[in-house]
Amino acid sequence: MEQNSNKKGNFIGILPLIVFLVLYMSTGIFTGSFDNMPLMIGIMIASGIALALKKPGETRPTTFDEKVSMYCKGGGEETLILMVLIFLLAGAFYGIANEMHAVESATNLGLSILPSRLILPGLFLIGCILSFSMGTSMGTVAALMPIAVDIANKTGFNIALVSGVVVGGAMFGDNLSFISDTTIAATRTQEVSMKAKFKANILMVLPAVIINCILLSMQTSSTPITQAVYDYNIVNLIPYAVVIVLSLIGLNVIKVMTIGVASGIIIGIIHGDFTLVSSLGIIHTGMTWMEDMSLIAILVGGMVALMNYLGGIDWLLEKLTRKTKTARGGELSIAALVSLLDIATTNNTISIIAAGPIAKEISDKFGIARERVASILDLFSSAFNGLLPYAGQLLVAGGIAKISPMSIMPYVWYCILMLIFGTIFILIGWPKFKKKDIAKVEANLQ
Template sequence: MNNDLKGKGNFLGLVPLIAFLIIYMSTGIFTKSFDNMPLMVAILLASGIGLALKKPGEKKPTTFDERVNMYCKGGGEQTLILMVIIFILAGAFYGVANAMHAVESVTNFGLTILPSNMILPGLFIIGCILSFAMGTSMGTVAALTPIAVDIAHKTGFGLPLVCGIVVGGAMFGDNLSFISDTTIAATRTQDIPMKAKFKANILMVLPAVVINLILLSMQHAPNLNLAATHNYNIVNVIPYILVIVLSLIGMNVMFVMTLGVISGVLIGVIHGDFTLVGSFTVIHTGMTWMEDMSIIAILVGGMVALMNYLGGIDWLLEKLTRKTKTARGGELSIAALVSLMDIATTNNTISIIATGPIARDISDQFGIARERVASILDLFSSGFNGLLPYAGQLLVAGGLAKVSPMSIMPYVWYCILMLVFGTFFILIGWPKFQPRGKGPQVGEGKSLEVGGM
């Protein structure tokens, strides 16, 4: 650990974060529903507490107006606003894709080509494909759970098992999709291209995917005969293919999202799903789905700025890395921090946004490649989010299947394997990537090297 970081910071700077966790968690526990305390309200209340605090020992104490200016600058930080714009574009894309039946076509195409004797691995693969294409775990769970319930009734597989498969597949895409808000948050907070994070992340989760498929293929049921016709139009899949291909070749994500929306609108108009004028309403509807997340991101940015001013970020960084002398220890600290935040907030995106700046500091301090940091943030937050019985994914799956979310939790094998292999790859220090140093790194994807450092 660098000596210039020792002794810096103040625990007082963590008061806004602690206040947020107490407000959010206590309301959810006492009312038995975390929906009773919206994240936006809890963060706003915690921000108010942060604005009321003054940094101890200042020669010239700041005024309330000065702290408000700090808050606004933090919420309007360039990278954060860019992330908000990408959130909105991703919402527009999903709105158009849903309205022109691209989501339905992706699902039905997978079910059509699926061999009946591989129904469970196939269900997981469909969940992976759909969540990767949609960029949302909640949307995937909502779309696939009714199908999974039908499969369970026709095959004799248990409802908790098929629901666990759906949630696992959903978290695959939430972790890796180019239009997932967690991917956007992880890459923007670390200032790296999406394809760089994808290359690191896919290597870390691939063993979990393979082992999960093997375990699912070993499950047996009395009846595996699923004779059903699933209609789809391959043309409707084009916007998803376009988004995936353009993202992989490294095109700017804003161009990718824009082209995805335009292609979806053109196909939707040609197929008569909506008119050209009607597409504007469809786009706006999709954007509104991301409004809460965008506003929350801005509020978190302001709150983090106050925490930084009060010394909370430096204090937390010093405590996390006090006994850490290696990159491995730094990575374990990042994994622990984002995991605890996700367990407390049940929101992997907010966990990444809140811990991203701290993780970036740890990355620069110990020479950890930003690709690995972004992957760790996304992997551990997504893994825990898929296992929390009070998080949205299990609540939706349990509600649609009419089973307890607790009964589903042991069957989300993929998320369990994600956490196991995430920890394993931190401990062995693989895959290795070349650290790029401090400062913005967008567009430097060519420096990424797999292998030795």
């Protein structure tokens, strides 16, 4: 993306983003539901504002057609289109995995081996495994909350506490899964491999996982739980294993997702869950779940291109880094930016897509390894998304548990610990990664 010649930029260039945030937040607050302002509509309105604005100090005014061309080039940027392809494949994988009962088998396997005396840490770890396998926090919350409510009723555990455990486990996978849309967004915007991002990210959140399990194991219930028997088929977990193993060895993500979908289709047909012909419809349905996210990513790309032309990106970069002299300060700026965007939009993927170009600029300016930048973007946006009482995760959990999302928020200990340790690791500069030559990184991603 072409850089603005005025490195201080112009405040006018940030107006489209401000318009979007004000529209989204005010609509949600005044109507009582953030669903009343669809993200796509809000971004389209902001994009219209960007197209209407004029760049201060232009010697020759840019025509409307030229602005539209900039917008289209920004939305069709190579990284964004690749991200869209991966989003669609991730949707296809989840659709097939759900229909062949891989999700059900993953949940039931965890519950079958769960010791009753470790019910809460066990439930959290099941949530971690399930969300890592599924790549979706919302799907994990929806799958585990009915079980969590039953556990709370039978053991006497605080229902808000148990709900917080489920949400925390769900955000683990949202942050780390190889098929999570946040991981896809973070790695593609920073042009790093999923394996590299995973290695940096897991080191930053592992202490939070361990301490959360310790804290949960210290909680006591008023009634002992009866161990139940759950049905599962270990073969149904093969697609998850395939995706995880191939991603860890560094295979191209398009190949990984394609092989994962193919393995799910084969197993589903063998088990009689669907036919080859009906699997095509399932794949299509899964892809439609990601259509909104894909289109939003393209629209955000176009809007960011116009913001860059108007000087907004440089203005934000200058304001965020004006008093920043070190890589540590740059990382804190990135964490603050993506956190504020997530608080405003309640969508960690969109927050990462919007913050990604600015984070990349900060990375280049202060010599920050892209693996760390991708990890910071994903970690802080996921943590806040699990703590916002008006975000989808707590709304779904509260709805199923029939309690206020606000009552759950103090018990999402894992997300709180993510923020604490994310900040600590920024301050101490660990784990360290060398800043690689960008040309080599891009070559490795081909």
